Every structure is written in C-alpha cells, then in structure tokens.
Amino acid sequence: xxxxxxxxxxxLLAGALILSPYAFRIFQGNPYMINSxxxxxxxxxxxxxxxDRTMPFSILNFFNQNNVIFNKIIPLFAGILCVGLCxxxxxxxxxxxxxTTAITLILVSSPIFLYTFLDLKYFSFTILLSLxxxxxxxxxxxxxxxxxxxxxxxxxxxxxxxxxxxxVLYILLTAKxxxxxxxxxxxxxxxxxxxxxxxxxxxxxxxxIPIEKTRLITDVGAEVGFSFSSLILTLIGMILLWDKxxxxxxxxxxxxxxxxxxxxxxxxxxxxxxxxxxxxGFAFVYLTRxxxxxxxxxxxxxxxxxxxxxxxxxxxxxxxxxxxxxxxYVDAFKFxxxxxxxxxxxxxxxxNGYMIEYYSDRGAFIDEKTSxxxxxxxxxxxxxxxxxxxxxxxxxxxxxxxxxxxxxDAYRQKLEADQGLLFLIENSQKFKEIFISEEVDVWxxxx
Amino acid sequence: xGFKKLxxxxxxxxxxxxxxxxxxxxxxxFQTPFFNYEAYFSLRQVENIKxxxxxLYNDPLSYGGKSxxxxxxNYYVLAFFSLFMRDDIAAKIIPNIFAAFIxxxxxxxxxxxxxxxxxxxxxxFMAGFIPIMFFDINRVSIDYLSTLLVFSVIYCIFRINxxxxxxxxxxxxxxxxxxxxxxxxxxxxxxxxxxxxxxxxHHVEMKELEIIxxxxxxxxxxxxxxxxxxxxxxxxxxIWQNIPTEIITGFFNKLTLLETFYTxxxxxxxxxLYGFYLAFHEERNKEVMLLTGFGISVFLLMWFRxxxxxTSIMLLSITLVIISAFALRKTTNxxxxxxxxxxxxxxxxxxxxxxxxxxxxxxxYLGVEKSKDTPRIEDVVVLEWAExxxxxxxxxxxxxxxxxxxxxYAKRRNIMDxxxxxxxxxxxxxxxxxxxxxxxxxxxxxxxxxxYDSKYILFTDxxxxxxxxxxxxxxxxxxxxxxxxxxxxxxxLNKCKVENE
Numbered sequence: 001x002x003x004x005x006x007x008x009x010x011x012l013l014a015g016a017l018i019l020s021p022y023a024f025r026i027f028q029g030n031p032y033m034i035n036s037x038x039x040x041x042x043x044x045x046x047x048x049x050x051x052d053r054t055m056p057f058s059i060l061n062f063f064n065q066n067n068v069i070f071n072k073i074i075p076l077f078a079g080i081l082c083v084g085l086c087x088x089x090x091x092x093x094x095x096x097x098x099x100t101t102a103i104t105l106i107l108v109s110s111p112i113f114l115y116t117f118l119d120l121k122y123f124s125f126t127i128l129l130s131l132x133x134x135x136x137x138x139x140x141x142x143x144x145x146x147x148x149x150x151x152x153x154x155x156x157x158x159x160x161x162x163x164x165x166x167x168v169l170y171i172l173l174t175a176k177x178x179x180x181x182x183x184x185x186x187x188x189x190x191x192x193x194x195x196x197x198x199x200x201x202x203x204x205x206x207x208x209i210p211i212e213k214t215r216l217i218t219d220v221g222a223e224v225g226f227s228f229s230s231l232i233l234t235l236i237g238m239i240l241l242w243d244k245x246x247x248x249x250x251x252x253x254x255x256x257x258x259x260x261x262x263x264x265x266x267x268x269x270x271x272x273x274x275x276x277x278x279x280x281g282f283a284f285v286y287l288t289r290x291x292x293x294x295x296x297x298x299x300x301x302x303x304x305x306x307x308x309x310x311x312x313x314x315x316x317x318x319x320x321x322x323x324x325x326x327x328x329y330v331d332a333f334k335f336x337x338x339x340x341x342x343x344x345x346x347x348x349x350x351x352n353g354y355m356i357e358y359y360s361d362r363g364a365f366i367d368e369k370t371s372x373x374x375x376x377x378x379x380x381x382x383x384x385x386x387x388x389x390x391x392x393x394x395x396x397x398x399x400x401x402x403x404x405x406x407x408x409d410a411y412r413q414k415l416e417a418d419q420g421l422l423f424l425i426e427n428s429q430k431f432k433e434i435f436i437s438e439e440v441d442v443w444x445x446x447x
Numbered sequence: 448x449g450f451k452k453l454x455x456x457x458x459x460x461x462x463x464x465x466x467x468x469x470x471x472x473x474x475x476x477f478q479t480p481f482f483n484y485e486a487y488f489s490l491r492q493v494e495n496i497k498x499x500x501x502x503l504y505n506d507p508l509s510y511g512g513k514s515x516x517x518x519x520x521n522y523y524v525l526a527f528f529s530l531f532m533r534d535d536i537a538a539k540i541i542p543n544i545f546a547a548f549i550x551x552x553x554x555x556x557x558x559x560x561x562x563x564x565x566x567x568x569x570x571x572f573m574a575g576f577i578p579i580m581f582f583d584i585n586r587v588s589i590d591y592l593s594t595l596l597v598f599s600v601i602y603c604i605f606r607i608n609x610x611x612x613x614x615x616x617x618x619x620x621x622x623x624x625x626x627x628x629x630x631x632x633x634x635x636x637x638x639x640x641x642x643x644x645x646x647x648x649h650h651v652e653m654k655e656l657e658i659i660x661x662x663x664x665x666x667x668x669x670x671x672x673x674x675x676x677x678x679x680x681x682x683x684x685x686i687w688q689n690i691p692t693e694i695i696t697g698f699f700n701k702l703t704l705l706e707t708f709y710t711x712x713x714x715x716x717x718x719x720l721y722g723f724y725l726a727f728h729e730e731r732n733k734e735v736m737l738l739t740g741f742g743i744s745v746f747l748l749m750w751f752r753x754x755x756x757x758t759s760i761m762l763l764s765i766t767l768v769i770i771s772a773f774a775l776r777k778t779t780n781x782x783x784x785x786x787x788x789x790x791x792x793x794x795x796x797x798x799x800x801x802x803x804x805x806x807x808x809x810x811x812y813l814g815v816e817k818s819k820d821t822p823r824i825e826d827v828v829v830l831e832w833a834e835x836x837x838x839x840x841x842x843x844x845x846x847x848x849x850x851x852x853x854x855x856y857a858k859r860r861n862i863m864d865x866x867x868x869x870x871x872x873x874x875x876x877x878x879x880x881x882x883x884x885x886x887x888x889x890x891x892x893x894x895x896x897x898x899y900d901s902k903y904i905l906f907t908d909x910x911x912x913x914x915x916x917x918x919x920x921x922x923x924x925x926x927x928x929x930x931x932x933x934x935x936x937x938x939x940l941n942k943c944k945v946e947n948e
Contacts, residue, residue: 219671221682228667293654294613297661304664311671319679413871 006101007087014083014108017313018076018117024321033071035324038119039354040369042066050363053373054204056157057195058122071120078128079117083108085131086274092138096285103281106230109309111218111316112273115266118320123267126152126159127274133163133184134170142180146187153195158210159267160195164188166271169254173247210372211264218316224266226273229308230280237279240286324408325355328437333359335435336404336442347384347397348406349414356406365402386420390428393421397445405431405443457564461554461571468575469547475814476539476584481821484848484909485865486538486587487855489522493534496526508854509864511842511900516674516868520625521589538587545591546584549765550575552598557772559605560734566779570772576806577764579710581814582757585821590758593627598765600633601741605734607654620662624669631670632744632754632762634663640740647731677868686753689867691877698752702760710813711764712806714798719767722774735773742766822852825934826907830856832931833903833938842901843938846910847880853905862899884914889921894945907936 001009021034033039042065044055055061063070083104090100107113116124129148136145149167153160167188171181199206215222217231238252255275262269284305292298325333329352336346337360345363346356353367370377384396396402405425407415415422425431425443435442453459482490495503502519509515529537553574557567583590596619603616624630637659644651671678677685687695702710723742726735742763749759782788826849833843834857842860845853850864863880867873879895883904886892896904904927906919919939921927926943 215682217683220678220685221680228671229664232663232667287660292657294657296617297613297657300617301657301661301664304661304668308664308668308671311668315675417872417875419875 003097006097007084010087010101010104010108011080011083013105014113015076015080017108017114017317018079020317021114021118021320022072024318028321030321030326032325032327032330033119034320035351035355036115036119037121037354037368038071039358040367041120041122042071043354043358050357050361051367051369051373053369054202056204056206057154057198057202058156059151059154060122060125065120075117075119075121075124078124079113082117082128082131085128085135089131089135089138092135098285098288099281102284103278106233106280106284106309107274107277109313110227110230110273110277111312112224112226112270114313114316114320115224116270122156123159123270126156126163126267127270129155130163130167130271131274133167137167137171137181137184138174140180142184146184149184149188150191153192156267157195157199157206159271160192162268162271164192166275169251173251210267210369212266212368212371214263214266214269216263216269219312224269226269226276227309227312229305229312230277233280233283233305234276235279235283236287237281237283241279241282324352324439325359326439328439329355329408330359332406332435332437332440332442336360336362336406339434339444340403343401344403345401346404346406347402349408349411352406352408352411362404365400384421385415385418388420388423390424390430393424394430394445394447397447403445405445406440407443408440457554457568460568461551464568464572464575465547465550468550469543471811472543472547472581472584472814473540475581475811475818476543478815478818479585479821480535481585481827482535482538483583483586483817483820484822484852486585487851488864488866489525489587489589490534490538491851491855492519492522493526493529493538496522497529497534506854508858508860509850509866510870511860511862513866513869514676515866516677518624518626518628518669518673520622521592521627524592525587539585542586542588542591543584545595546580547575548595549580549591549598552595552602553765553769556598556602556605556734556769559602560732560769561772561776563776563779566772566775569775570768573712573715573771573802573806574765574768576712576802576810577710577715577761577768578712578806578809578813579757579760579764581810582710582761582817584814585818589627590629590761593623593629594761594765596623596626597629597633597741597762598769601737604637604655604658604737607652607658613654613658616658617661620658620665624666628670628674629754629758630662630666632748633741634659634666635748636741636744637662637737638740639743640737643736643740644733647727647736649731649733649736674868680869680871685868689870689873691867691873693874693877693881695752698756702756707760709805709809710760711767712802712809714802714805715764715768715771718771718774722770722772722777725774725777726770730777732773735770738766738770742770822849823908823934823936825936826852826905826909827856828933829905829907829931829936829938832933833857833859833905836931837903841903842899843903843905844880844883844896844899844901845905845907846884846913847877848913849905849907849909859903860901862901881914884910884916884919887920889923889926889943890945892919892921893926893941893943896941897945902941903930904939904941905936906939911935 025034047054065071086104086107087100090103095103116127129152133145133148136142136148149164152163168185171178171184175181196206214224216225217228218225219228242248242252255272258268258272259276262272287305288302333356336356340360340362342362345365346360347365348356350366350368350370353364353370356362356364357367366377366381380396384393387393412422430445430447431443432446433441434444492502495501502517502522504515506513506515525537525541528541532540550571554567554571557570558564561567600616600619600623603612603619606612607616620630623633641651641656641659674685681689708716722735723739726732726739745754745759745762745766748754749756749763782791782794830853837843837857837859839859842862843853843857844862847863847865850861853859853861854864863876870876879898883892883895896902904919911917919927922929922939927939927941929937930940931938
C-alpha cells in the first residue's frame, strides 16, 4: 500500500474511533453529550458563577464553547492532527514505516486517546501544541517551536507543567548541542511565570493542584485508563529496547514514575499514553518479525494481541456510549430547573455534578472540582450520607441550601452502603419523592 | 502377555493404583445420595446445559436473579456424561475419575524427572492418597479437572522439545482457560520459573517463552470476555471475587496448622522440601524448577487470600509429591552405594506403614467426614414441599450454604448463595442474613425479610450448627407461621410487613 494512502487510512480510522462512542449513542437514541469534564468547560467561562469559583486563566474562555463546532468538531480535528503530528515526528526520527504504523494504530485504539479527543477538554489542546512543539524541535525550527510552548500555559496551566517537563526531557535526550534550545527554554519559563502572575492577578490560587484517585486499567473498570494488552506490549517493548547506561536508566525511571503518578491525574495519563504506545508498537513489530520456533503459536498469539486491543477499544467505546446522561437524567435535571429557586443546591454523586450544573443550572453540592476548591466539603458529605441523625442532617442541608437529592442506581448503592441518608430519606417525613423514572429519582427536602 | 509379565509391567501397577484410588473415592462418594452444598450450583448448570445447550448465565433464582460468571467447560463435560447416566451419578463419578487420573499423570511426570519406573510408581501411589484430594469428594468440584489440566500442561512443557507435545500443550491450554481462571496461576508460576532459570543461569528455551506469551494473552483475553462485567463492577478487586470481609478474614480458619500438615501429608511434605533443596543446591533440574515456580505462585496467591485454601493446598500437595520423586531418586542412589541397600525391603515396608498412617488413613477419614457435610433428607423433603406449595415467584431465605440447595430443590429464589460476584454491598447482605438468624427482635427479622422481598424462611440443623442456636427467637404464630416441617427442618411463612410511616 502506498504510504500516503496508509497515512490517510490511519487518520480516517482515528477520526472514526473518536466519533464511535457518539455514533453508538445516537443508535441507542441518546442525543446527549457523554458525561465528562466537557460539561463543566462549556458551562464555565472564566468564572463559575453557580459555584462561586474563579477558574484558572485560559485563552479558550474567550470563546463561546457551547456549540457543536467547539465541543465536537474542533476536538475531533485536534485528535486527527495529533496523530498526524505523531507520524511526522516519527518520520523525523527515522522510525521504520512498520513501527510507525504499529505505534499509531495502538495509539488511536487506546481508550485514553478516545477519551481525550471525544469532546472539549482543555488538555487535548495542550497535547496538540506539545506535539507541534516537539515536531518543530525535531525539524530544527527552534524559534517557531517557541510559539506553541508559549501558548500552552495560557490554555491549561496544570497541563503546561507536564508538557514542559516532557518537552525538556525530549530536548535532553535528543539534543547534541543545548545552545540552540536556550530560546525555547527561556520563552517557556517566561510564559509559565507570566501565567502564574496573571492567575494571581485574577484571584485564582494555583496551589490547588488537581489530584484525582483513578484506576489505571480500562479493562478492569477504569473510567479513563490504559489497555491491559498495550501495557503488556509496552513492558515487552521496554525490555527489548533496554540499553545499559545512566541516560536510559533515567528515562525508564522517569517513564515508570510518570506512569505511576498518572493514577492521580487524567491529563498525565493522556500524555504518558503517547510515550507508552511507542514501546508497545516496537514490541508488536518485534513479535511479528522475530523467528518463532512454533509458527502456529506466532499466528495465534498475534491474533490474540490484536483481538484483545480491539476488544478493549470496542468495549470502551460502547461503555462511553451507554454512560449518563440518558433522556431520563436530562428530564430529571430539567425538572429540577423548573421546580427550584436559583440559590437552591442539588445533592448527588460527585460524578453527576457537572451534568446537574449544566442541565439544571443549579449548583451541585459536590462535583469533581470540589476536592480542589472545597476539600472540607468531602468530609461533610461523608457525615451527611452516613449519619442517621435527622437534626444534624437537616442542619447541613439548610446550611448549604440543599433542597434536591438526585439518586441514580450507582448513587443508591453508595447510599445503601453508607446506611445513613437513604434511611432518613425513606423513613422520615422530611423528604418527598418528586420525580420517578427507571434510572433516576429526585427527592425534595421539605423541611 | 503372560501374568508374570503383566505383574512386572509398571503400567499395570499404575492402573491398579488408579482403580484402587477411584474405587475408594467412589465408595466414599456413594455413602450418601446427596452432595456438599456448593455442588448444587453445578447440578443446576448441568441440567440447564442438557435442557438448552447453554449454561445458566442469567440465573433467575440466585440472589433473586443475577448474572453468573464462570468458565463453562467443566459443566459441559459433566453434561456430556450425564447423557449416558443420571445427572447425580455422573456428578459423583466424573469428578472422581478426574481426581484419580492424577495418579497416572504423577507417574509420567515422576518418570520424566527421575527416569526410574519404581520411584515413579511410588510417586503415583503417593499422589493417589493425598488427604486434601479427599476433601471435596462430594462437591462436584471443578478443581479436579482444573488440576488435571494444569499438571498436564506442566508435563507438556517438560517435553516441549517433542513436536507432538507442543500440539498437546496448545490444546490443553485452550481447554484449561475454558475451564477455570486457575490458568492465571499457572502463568504466574511460569513467570517465576523463567525468573528462577535466569537466577540459576539456565538457558531459557524460545519455545517455552513463546508458549508462555501465547498462554498469557489467551488466558487474559478469555477471562476478560468471561468476567468482563465483573471487572467493570468490581474493578481490580475482582481478584478477591467480591467475597464478604467476614469470610475473607476467616480464610485460614478453615484448617488449623496441624490439619494443614496432615492434609498435605508429612512424607510428601518432607520429601518435597528436600527435593526442592536438592534441585537448587546439588543437581539443578529444570523440571523441578518449573514445579517450584508453580508452587511459589500458588503459595503467594494463597498467602494473599486470592486462591481458595483447599484448592491451594491441593495444588501445593501434588507439586510436593512430584518433587518428592526427585528426592527419592537421590536418596535411593545414595542408599544403593552404601551397605544399607541390603535392608531395602525393610525400608520399603516402614515407608508403606508410615504412609498408611499419615496419608491413606487420613485420606479416607477426611473423605468420609467431609462427605457427611451434605444436606439432610428432611431438608430436601421440606424444599421439595416448597417447590409444590409456594408461589413460583417466592423468595426463600436460607443460610449462605443453603442458597444453591434452595434454588436446586425448591426452584425458588434465594437471597444469598456462595457466588458473590456482581453483588453490591455484599457485606451488608451477609450481615443481614446473619442478623435474621440471630436476632431476638421480630421487627428486625420482618424488616430484613421485607427488604429482600422474602416471605419464607428455611430453618434446618445446618442453621442451628452455623449460628449456634436452637430455634429462631422471634417465631410466633402471629407473624411467622410454620407451614411445613420434617423432623428438624421447618419452613416458616412471614405474614407481617414493616410499613414506613
């Protein structure tokens, strides 16, 4: 196959895979956006009025994000461009065509890649700019490469931390003469400091580093994670490409550390994925090329590897397609919007927070940013859901103006395990069920 | 072939040992018409396969209705044989045939390690009477087929340089992953084996590496397909199979340290450890290293409570018995060089007497004792009555052990059985079940039964022993009516309901 045709097919495949969760979703009769950080981003521009939060500075806040172009089409093209840039970077490094194809195919079928470019996430733009910077550095266009590096902190401050570390690492590993890179590093640091000052000026404290506790592997239930088969391939690749020397040891330690740390941050996972797939791709090509002593095992093993990678991708895509919100959820949230006063808050699981805020236009008691802005509220939430003391529960509900409680299956299980709030909801006369559907119920606190 | 020649043939004696072990096992198994409580799940699967051609993956009775996740091959094998005989007969005979086959396999494995037919014969004899192998005679245990397949794969890896054994290994690996998740233990064992080879500066054969890679990917993928929902539900914690904390914490209580020693049997234990020492210090032996890697994997998984205690000890015991062959060969070589070899027959007699006392008798004793751990006739009578006289949609509460029994005989929903996967708040459920049998307050009992939509409660001697009670404290005619009883087993109907104000 002609190389250009192959590249075109890979880019088309990337686009098709990014779109696949929404395609499955539309087939299921669900036109709503998949629950993710995107709900938060498109609702908030600079300031979160509902939650009274100041957001870190981002150029993207100047755009109206609540439209299909910004929310679906631009991330899709960002994803395709990222794949294209990966191909160009590998070409610059004289990586063989087979390896390049394997690496990009593993990349586009990885669950994190799908998640990153599915809809509007700020870090998807920083990844694109990071890859562009790396490509320009690899092309020896040092001055030009400073442009994306300068832009990155102005899009997502926290992602820029990761991006700068990785770009510096890339320079350290590939550069023969560091003098040429001075300008990039100076511009990068200057831009980074400027963003700190700007955020400080706008009243946003950068000390609240977003730390999440996530799972690492998609096959064992991670919302955003790595594919187990790719990880095994990565491990094989790392063993194969192991080279004695301090430099190599440093790289391996750094990669493994970043991989370990990525359990606490989705953005880091997305970046690390781009590194791990390189080793996985090498391993796959090695397995196809090496002389096996038993041919049948070779064929079956390679088939199994391909099947398991594809299986993970399809499983993840269908899982995303069936996640909330479904029409029942949206009806419930819109019902709350019509029913409630503006200052009233809604209690539900942390995962439902962004959706509730987006559709009901009311503040959620907790969402996934609560741990950054108001970590103490999580302890309070624990008291609330585990206590059977009605007086104490009422005091909290009143203090935070919580009037509505949205209970879906997952949240019900959590409340059942906590054995507190659910008991009060069902047994005291202070709560009334005002919305019932197959998937989600809404209770109102009547006290 | 004349009788003299026949008697001299090692294969003849292996067959005799096999038949003797099988006969003893079957005699013990047929002492009761019933099975251990867990076995009734397997029987339901066999019935369903015979009726529909498929296992019961969507079980309408377990926990009031849930999906069951398991590798199906064992049930298909039982269903196949039950085409030629009654289900219960097949369920008694077939697993015990698999268990007895360990004798033959141990013979060939020992022969490969020692090249000595006499020692191999002795090893196969020891393998036939490992006490822990008599623990689950009436459980229709999946472990026997799994164990047989695991050690068959190991044997094929012993002989991986012979082409036909590569083919056998591929077929057996395929069967193994379709039978049990225990395949993953073997993969970990093989990785330990590679590590040991590396540490001992042994050459790693490419064929072995290729087989391991193939095995790892196949096993991972098949298990991912089978347990997909469990992974999505429980995440990585699925490796603990969602077993309630109360049961996990009592993991090692199933056997005391002394019982553990006598279920392994002292001779294989000592000889196995000695063989392990010899293989690493005096004469490096790849086969023993492979078995050692597997043993380490089993031991670690047992230690972290990832593997059922009985299954772990069973796998460890067989491993030790086979490694014993290596120790026996070294010992007999040594004895032959000394004047002690004149007393060979005396040694053999002493050995057999010690083995009789420490292995054969404990095996039979354990088999007979554990075979008594079955439902009583009156329990079955009550449940058969329930099948005829309760609504089809009824849920019958029983103890955790009785869950499968209720589904099998009464064909009614239970609120809990020993398949914990996919159930949310499992600790709460077990706690509720315990409270239901031990509470003194009727309102609590009614409330629990209401919350699980259960109107009937089964009360048997099993519950009496389990909870150390004589009667359910809250029984009266107002709320709980005894609708049927047979000797000590009763079934009560709950007529009350706790209304929320």
